Amino acid sequence: xxxxxxxxxxxxxxxxxxxxxxxxxxxxxxxxxxxxxxxxxxxxxxxxxxxxxxxxxxxxxxxxxxxxxxxxxxxxxxxxxxxxxxxxxxxxxxxxxxxxxxxxxxxxxxxxxxxxxxxxxx
Amino acid sequence: xxxxxxxxxxxxxxxxxxxxxxxxxxxxxxxxxxxxxxxxxxxxxxxxxxxxxxxxxxxxxxxxxxxxxxxxxxxxxxxxxxxxxxxxxxxxxxxxxxxxxxxxxxxxxxxxxxxxxxxxxxxxxxxxxxxxxxxxxxxxxxxxxxxxxxxxxxxxxxxxxxxxxxxxxxxxxxxxxxxxxxxxxxxxxxxxxxxxxxxxxxxxxxxxxxxxxxxxxxxxxxxxxxxxxxxxxxxxxxxxxxxxxxxxxxxxxxxxxxxxxxxxxxxxxxxxxxxxxxx
Numbered sequence: 001x002x003x004x005x006x007x008x009x010x011x012x013x014x015x016x017x018x019x020x021x022x023x024x025x026x027x028x029x030x031x032x033x034x035x036x037x038x039x040x041x042x043x044x045x046x047x048x049x050x051x052x053x054x055x056x057x058x059x060x061x062x063x064x065x066x067x068x069x070x071x072x073x074x075x076x077x078x079x080x081x082x083x084x085x086x087x088x089x090x091x092x093x094x095x096x097x098x099x100x101x102x103x104x105x106x107x108x109x110x111x112x113x114x115x116x117x118x119x120x121x122x
Numbered sequence: 123x124x125x126x127x128x129x130x131x132x133x134x135x136x137x138x139x140x141x142x143x144x145x146x147x148x149x150x151x152x153x154x155x156x157x158x159x160x161x162x163x164x165x166x167x168x169x170x171x172x173x174x175x176x177x178x179x180x181x182x183x184x185x186x187x188x189x190x191x192x193x194x195x196x197x198x199x200x201x202x203x204x205x206x207x208x209x210x211x212x213x214x215x216x217x218x219x220x221x222x223x224x225x226x227x228x229x230x231x232x233x234x235x236x237x238x239x240x241x242x243x244x245x246x247x248x249x250x251x252x253x254x255x256x257x258x259x260x261x262x263x264x265x266x267x268x269x270x271x272x273x274x275x276x277x278x279x280x281x282x283x284x285x286x287x288x289x290x291x292x293x294x295x296x297x298x299x300x301x302x303x304x305x306x307x308x309x310x311x312x313x314x315x316x317x318x319x320x321x322x323x324x325x326x327x328x329x330x331x332x333x334x335x336x337x338x339x340x341x342x343x344x345x346x347x348x349x350x351x352x353x354x355x356x357x358x359x360x361x362x363x364x365x366x367x368x369x370x371x372x373x374x375x376x377x378x379x380x381x382x383x384x385x386x387x388x389x390x391x392x393x394x395x396x397x398x399x400x401x
Contacts, residue, residue: 017189019185020189023182024186027183031357037354038358041350042125042126053343071350078178079175079336081332082339085182086200101201108203108204108207115211116337
């Protein structure tokens with residue numbers, strides 16, 4: 001069905017498009033990692049020692065091909081898509097010349113980063 | 123239960139949660155947590171950790187298609203996300219100041235009342251002529267999308283900008299304090315106060331819940347409460363369900379979505395009131 005897009009900016013250039021693309025890449029990467037780690041786990045459940053609760057521990061586990069750590073890396077990428085989409089939107093709005101929204105997105109990003117920083121201190 | 127059976131069951135539950143969550147703008151925690159704890163005997167902390175992953179997976183999985191089809195209002199989502207993230211931050215600080223019991227009671231009643239408000243307009247497909255709020259005009263919050271079910275372009279105006287922002291702030295406080303119902307409140311805020319078409323409300327809520335959940339996901343992750351063996355089938359299943367949801371949602375009527383939403387609203391209202399009543 002033809003879509004009446006005549007009075008809109010071309011989808012290829014919109015902030016929506018850029019944000020969607022950044023999500024697509026993150027989601028595919030995350031799904032591949034989680035699926036690979038989980039398949040590995042199903043074949044040798046004993047291989048997962050400590051999956052790691054921080055980036056350094058996860059990285060070390062991934063180098064050992066620890067199934068749990070590979071899953072965790074995929075989950076970190078998935079969590080990352082949530083933060084990254086805000087950054088992508090901020091950038092895309094800025095490129096579009098929509099500075100009010102570039103500022104709004106940057107503020108959201110800042111609040112998120114403050115929450116991350118405070119969460120670690122617990 | 124064998125590992126394969128546990129994984130397959132968790133995956134199946136997650137597909138359903140992702141499907142429902144992507145249609146209704148919710149994170150699926152309402153399904154994941156009770157199914158994992160009551161039916162599969164998963165530790166409550168791991169179940170909550172998996173439900174945070176489910177929120178993000180629903181949000182990211184569904185947003186790809188909803189952004190492409192322009193059902194998600196990205197400007198509105200970001201404008202309101204400022205309120206929810208600030209609210210979540212405030213909620214984390216308020217943790218020691220308020221008794222969750224009274225909040226559960228209060229919001230249980232509020233949700234029950236909202237269910238009534240939604241029931242009254244159960245047969246209203248589109249909001250019709252809505253006076254555009256001056257701030258909505260300045261921030262270009264109003265928009266349009268192509269409605270497959272109606273086979274035409276639907277333009278909508280945004281009203282109630284201030285009240286909507288306050289509701290989103292409260293939704294953020296709630297997700298920081300109680301960890302549930304934030305998707306519900308976002309959809310309610312946009313549907314009841316800002317008078318958006320139901321599809322735009324659920325798709326925009328979908329986009330927003332992932333951003334709000336990201337902050338708490340980091341905390342759960344560093345506490346080791348996200349168990350990879352439980353979270354993996356949840357993430358994969360929810361992603362699949364959310365993708366399926368985005369395929370069918372475009373062709374569904376706004377009234378159908380609302381009729382699916384009301385029972386979940388009532389269920390959550392009852393659950394919250396029950397928790398509050400019993401302390």
